[in-house]
Ligand SMILES: Nc1nc2c(ncn2[C@@H]2O[C@H](COP(=O)(O)OP(=O)(O)OP(=O)(O)O)[C@@H](O)[C@H]2O)c(=O)[nH]1
């Protein structure tokens with residue numbers, strides 16, 4: 052299987068299809084974005100791996116983080132990408148940013164190009180343009196955002212609801228019971244996360260990557276990947292020692 056090289060780091064763009072470097076959010080240093088990365092879910096024919104480096108990938112997908120301002124989308128992405136928590140004052144995302152991460156999913160290098168959208172209402176028209184290219188959506192406020200997704204995203208987009216700030220008793224985005232109820236009602240997987248402690252952050256993105264990879268590369272005789280079952284099995288509970 053031939054491997055493509057992933058652009059590293061963080062970027063932002065005014066256009067969903069042409070990824071061009073743009074302004075930084077001011078929260079972390081900017082690294083350059085290599086344009087022309089195809090995040091199209093296309094599997095490349097089998098060839099020996101070009102490199103064992105995590106920079107190389109076999110298949111790529113676009114995943115969007117959507118939700119209200121302040122729920123922790125940027126922090127979740129930084130935790131996933133860099134393993135760190137963005138402490139300090141809250142700097143709201145302007146427009147849209149993205150970061151790439153390559154995961155090893157059952158021996159396949161899956162690149163997630165993760166778009167971190169601004170939750171503020173005034174940027175809504177910017178984020179609408181990105182929905183149609185997204186393969187996966189990670190939500191942090193299901194009711195308000197599902198109608199947007201139904202309107203702008205592809206029908207078969209993979210969805211996941213997160214209840215972030217599980218470490219904080221008062222400042223949570225979604226109460227666990229409420230999250231579980233809504234997720235059941237809308238038929239999407241739900242998990243509690245914490246960008247601060249790292250709880251379930253890796254799992255949330257890995258689960259999406261697994262589902263997308265299985266959809267693209269499933270052999271005819273291979274059993275269907277069950278996202279709900281995988282999430283329920285792997286999920287760690289808030290308050291527990293693991294993260
Ligand atoms: N306790 C706690 N605080 C968090 C967590 N995640 C984010 N925060 C805090 O919540 C605030 C908002 O986080 P952001 O990640 O910037 O929020 P956002 O969803 O990206 O907001 P917009 O960019 O405006 O859409 C910041 O002050 C973070 O430090 C978490 O898991 N636990």
Ligand SMILES: [Mg+2]
Pocket residue numbers: 124125126142143144167168169170
């Ligand atoms: Mg943000």
